[in-house]
Amino acid sequence: MQFFLDTALLAEVEEAAALGVLDGVTTNPSLMAKAGVQDFDAHYRAIAALTAGPVSAEVVSTSYTDMIAEARHLARLAPNIVVKIPFTPEGVKALRTLQGEGIRTNCTLIFSPLQALIAAKAGATYVSPFIGRLDDIGHEGMNVIRQIRQIFDRYGFETKVLAASIRHPLHVLQAALEGADIATMPFSVMRQLFNHPLTDKGLAQFLADYEKLHASS
Numbered sequence: 001m002q003f004f005l006d007t008a009l010l011a012e013v014e015e016a017a018a019l020g021v022l023d024g025v026t027t028n029p030s031l032m033a034k035a036g037v038q039d040f041d042a043h044y045r046a047i048a049a050l051t052a053g054p055v056s057a058e059v060v061s062t063s064y065t066d067m068i069a070e071a072r073h074l075a076r077l078a079p080n081i082v083v084k085i086p087f088t089p090e091g092v093k094a095l096r097t098l099q100g101e102g103i104r105t106n107c108t109l110i111f112s113p114l115q116a117l118i119a120a121k122a123g124a125t126y127v128s129p130f131i132g133r134l135d136d137i138g139h140e141g142m143n144v145i146r147q148i149r150q151i152f153d154r155y156g157f158e159t160k161v162l163a164a165s166i167r168h169p170l171h172v173l174q175a176a177l178e179g180a181d182i183a184t185m186p187f188s189v190m191r192q193l194f195n196h197p198l199t200d201k202g203l204a205q206f207l208a209d210y211e212k213l214h215a216s217s
Helices: 010-019 029-034 040-050 064-075 089-100 113-121 131-136 141-155 169-177 187-192 197-215
Strands: 002-006 024-026 055-058 081-086 105-110 126-129 160-163 182-185
Touching (some): 002 010, 002 187, 010 187, 029 040, 040 055, 055 105, 064 089, 081 089, 089 105, 089 113, 105 113, 113 126, 113 141, 126 141, 131 141, 131 169, 141 160, 141 169, 160 169, 169 182, 169 187
Parallel strands (some): 002 024, 002 182, 024 055, 081 105, 160 182
C-alpha cells in the first residue's frame, strides 16, 4: 500500500518525505484555504517539487467546459500533478476527455461502489472513497473499499483505489487489509502509525540498561 499525505502545509510534506514513507500528496481548496494559501498555482508547484509521487490538485469549476480548461492548466504546472475531479455527471464527462488527453485524474467525493465503477469506466486514474465521512453518518466506510476492490478485480479495472477521509490508524490498517492501493491521511495520523506503547517501553528499558552498564564500569 502507498501512503499519501493529505495536506497543504509544505512543512508537513517535507517532514513526511524525510521519514521515507511518502508516496504522494493530496490536497483540496479547503486545505489550501486553511493553510492561508493565496497563490494556488505556486503552491501546487512547491508541493510537487517536494515529492516525486503524484500530487492531486483539485478543480473548483463545476461545468464540463470549465473543468477541462482548469484541468489542462493544472496539469501543466508540474509533471507529477494529478487533477482531482468531483464525482458529478459533468465531472464524469471530463474524466473521459482528460484520459484521452493523457491527463491523470483522481475522482473525488466517492461514497458508493457504483460511483467508483462509473468513474473507473470513464477512465479515472484514481477513485477516492471517503470512508471517514461515511462512518460519520452511520455507514461502514470500509464496506465501500471492500466492494470497490472486488468490482475492480473482477472486471480488470486498472483504476487505483485511494482510501480518503482517514480519521485514525485503524482506518489505514483496515484499508490495507481490504486491498486499497493507497491511503491518504493527515500528518497527525501518519505520525501515529509509528507509535506503540510497547515500542516506547522497550526502548526506554534498553536505554536504562545501557546507562546502568556504563555507570558501573
